[in-house]
Amino acid sequence: GQNIDQPTEMTATEGAIVQINCTYQTSGFNGLFWYQQHAGEAPTFLSYNVLDGLEEKGRFSSFLSRSKGYSYLLLKELQMKDSASYLCASVDSNYQLIWGAGTKLIIKP
């Protein structure tokens, strides 16, 4: 079946690094998205991985291992504004998104 797992909540300190993991079981896998969503707002695109490896984009990096059904989002030099929910979503064979429940990231000063 289709399944996405990510931690419900994480806490980190301003200036530190945090890694948010996501595991998936998706038939006809066609890639994985990471979105950021602040409370009361719509999600905004962070990254898309379809090949194995790490993609770096500023303070945010995303990693994918297709053989392990595993991805992570790495946030460096954390800022208070990074407090948000982070959603991973896999793309199935019909190019539909299968959403995780989201990880609420709390940044403490």
Added chain:
Amino acid sequence: GAVVSQHPSWVICKSGTSVKIECRSLDFQATTMFWYRQFPKQSLMLMATSNEGSKATYEQGVEKDKFLINHASLTLSTLTVTSAHPEDSSFYICSARQRDYEQYFGPGTRLTVT
């Protein structure tokens, strides 16, 4: 590029009335649009997938007679919540797909039914 708008941003209506929410892709043609609902502290829940010129495909448990979706053109889809009730109060978000996999989200519409 790839901007999606929604209107209204928020709406308050009385129980039993109907509410229409518009979703527009401003600078691209969207062959497929998606409607999501999100309750507080929960993830996005896909309600339906809308293809231009054809009937929407509803997810299991979503009443198609209550949530009417019209995808009249490549840049406009509408969601009408008919006979709204307080339990329909939620954050409704649309997204539009430009190519095979990329989805761009609208800013969302917060519906409160009193």
